[in-house]
Amino acid sequence: MPPRLSPTVRQQRLGIELRKMRERVGVTPKTLAAALGTDLPKISQMENGKSGISADRLRAWARTCGSTEGRYLDALLAMTQDRRKYWWDGYRGRIPSGIIDIAEMEHHAESLTILHTSFIPGLLQTSAYANAVFARLRPPLPRHETDVRTAFRIQRQRVLVERPKPYTAFVHESALRMQFGGPAVLHDQLRSLLEDSERPGVEIRAIPFSVDTFPGSGESMYLACGPVPELDTVQIDLSQGPKFVHSEADLRTYREIKTETAAIALGPDESREFIRTILKTALS
Known part of the structure; x- marks a missing residue:
């Protein structure tokens, strides 16, 4: 071969x-x-x-x-x-391979933890919100490529339904207020976020502006835990595309960021109330 x-x-x-x-x-x-x-x-x-x-x-x-x-x-x-063909293989050649690798990482992970400061995490986005995020990329994508990436992102969300696993999303207030697609899109996105927060295994933790600083505040972080700690992976977003890191030193750093972020973020119930408060002003 x-x-x-x-x-x-x-x-x-x-x-x-x-x-x-x-x-x-x-x-x-x-x-x-x-x-x-x-x-x-x-x-x-x-x-x-x-x-x-x-x-x-x-x-x-x-x-x-x-x-x-x-x-x-x-x-x-x-x-x-594991030599099966998966649904994401149908997208090869249509979207960048790094984006496909994220779906593969999510599928095989035992648990997932994500930290985002600028937009709602992909597995929690509505179709309209995801489309608006991709429309802001530079250089701009042709409309058909934006639509394909949106469809792929929405299909990724099956991992929380068909292969349920613990999923924790730390979402900064700036991401909860950022109006990708306008007020109406954000309103629907926040309502969807509240619904997702009630699903088994899904934990959404808000980080309000009142928290003066927190670890990893300048970047996103996506920690996928494998069947053993040695096979954990962290994915971070760069302007050139997704980057995957898995050296023991890097994993140790990102695990510490996760622990410290969990200590300062609002709890799940408090986060729901916090999101409801923002939702009330989303269309005003």
């Missing part, structure tokens, strides 16, 4: 974990190639996510690296078995 030209972030992550496993104990690619009965280019392709790895070869890889059991290895083995 020829190497993948554009491995997904999840495929790249499996390769990164293979390389980390090897480098942790100082095993050389040559030693691994001999143990797996393959060649050096194949080892490189596996570590770059450009070539898949079978469960048997992963076990041999782990044995050679002295890692033969535990939840971490089980999680990696589960990644090698």
Whole structure:
């Protein structure tokens, strides 16, 4: 099978974990190639996510690296078995791959936590609100591309219905008041947000202007927890597109941001009352 030209972030992550496993104990690619009965280019392709790895070869890889059991290895083995086609694959070539990788990340996560300061998180957006957000991108997108991205974003929301999982959204007051699409769109968006806050597993926590500062206030943060902490991922928004980070140092920082933000944000019930107060003035 020829190497993948554009491995997904999840495929790249499996390769990164293979390389980390090897480098942790100082095993050389040559030693691994001999143990797996393959060649050096194949080892490189596996570590770059450009070539898949079978469960048997992963076990041999782990044995050679002295890692033969535990939840971490089980999680990696589960990644090698997942070769299905998903709904987001139908969007490949139509929208940037980084956006598709977000849907893949959400699907496989055990829990999700997001912090946003400028707009309502994607999994909670109405169609009109999402369309207005995409319409503000620069350079401007053609109308059909805006519509495709909106449809994709709305379809992503199935993850909270078809595969329910804990989802916490920290939303700053600035995002609750930002009028993407105008007052009527914001009004409907806030009503939808209140409805979402009552759904099982969904927790919406508001951060009012009265909080003078909070960690990570200058950026968005999307923490996807994997089956084991080693496979957690953080996605952040950049002007060039989504960026995925998963080094232990970065994960430690973002976990601290999550903990500190939870300590200063309003509770779920207080947040609902806070959103209702803003809703009353949304059309005025």
